Amino acid sequence: MSRFYTAMEVREHAYDDDAYVSLNGKILDLTSLIRAYRANPRVAPLTKPLIQVAGTDISHWWDAETDDFKTCVDVNSGMRTYAMPLGRVPHMPTIYPDSKIDLSYETPWWKDPSYVVGALTSRTRRIRLVNTLTGDETTLEVCAEETLEQLLQERYLPVNAHARSYTWVRLDPEPRELDMSLTLEQNGIVDEADSFESLGLNADYYVPAIHLYYNDDLTEA
Structure with a gap:
């Protein structure tokens, strides 16, 4: 598939x-x-x-x-x-x-x-991608089973043609580089939608963010 x-x-x-x-x-x-x-x-x-x-x-x-x-x-x-x-x-x-x-x-x-x-997909979730170079923020609906590489290829490249020139980092609270071969969950970015709904909150009460840091490499476009 x-x-x-x-x-x-x-x-x-x-x-x-x-x-x-x-x-x-x-x-x-x-x-x-x-x-x-x-x-x-x-x-x-x-x-x-x-x-x-x-x-x-x-x-x-x-x-x-x-x-x-x-x-x-x-x-x-x-x-x-x-x-x-x-x-x-x-x-x-x-x-x-x-x-x-x-x-x-x-x-x-x-x-x-x-x-x-x-x-x-068995489940969708939302993620915010923050481009630290331009300040742009993109919110995407993604499949829980997708690796970050698949997410980049299928969903973010159409938004940013130079997406491969960035390192994907999670701030929680210390910066850590994410493994592009793993899913969001496997990278420790937990889907809390069910917890929010159990408290009477909107499933999108909090949408986690990934910060993209530019590598200064125009060879990957």
């Missing part, structure tokens, strides 16, 4: 030409599947349910016991079939003969690792 995603980031991919879904903690990019099916009028209708759920979590479709999508008994045939309230989707078999059946795939998309682009 290349990276972690927040639920908000998944919701940004809610279009027919940019469609992500989360399924059992994994993030699937179904854009190419939808594009391929829409190019064929015979099977294009099968993409409608996927477009409807793009940007959302579809784990409620899943049956943990069978490790597959949930099934039901078809009232007309008495046969067991997939329970899809929005309609059949690509790679899903039918009870009756159907011209929309596609036999060109080997693994259905919901079990095909090639569609997986990342993982859904």
Whole structure:
């Protein structure tokens, strides 16, 4: 898995030409599947349910016991079939003969690792990055599982193209350089949101800060 995603980031991919879904903690990019099916009028209708759920979590479709999508008994045939309230989707078999059946795939998309682009975070948290050179402060929502290197690469570089020219330091109270290969928690920056809420305070009552010190090295941009 290349990276972690927040639920908000998944919701940004809610279009027919940019469609992500989360399924059992994994993030699937179904854009190419939808594009391929829409190019064929015979099977294009099968993409409608996927477009409807793009940007959302579809784990409620899943049956943990069978490790597959949930099934039901078809009232007309008495046969067991997939329970899809929005309609059949690509790679899903039918009870009756159907011209929309596609036999060109080997693994259905919901079990095909090639569609997986990342993982859904189990928890988000906020962090303040204070640039001591410019005085700028950036507050980011990040995934608890992300290392500082991943945080820098995926979230802070778009804000500061020279982010790699800085040393990340925590002041608590003595300055200490942080390990970029570790997560915030592993670096001793504890998430206190639950404690604040238990006291009736806003989860963001206090957002911890990391201070960035410029290394005077323009070679890293």
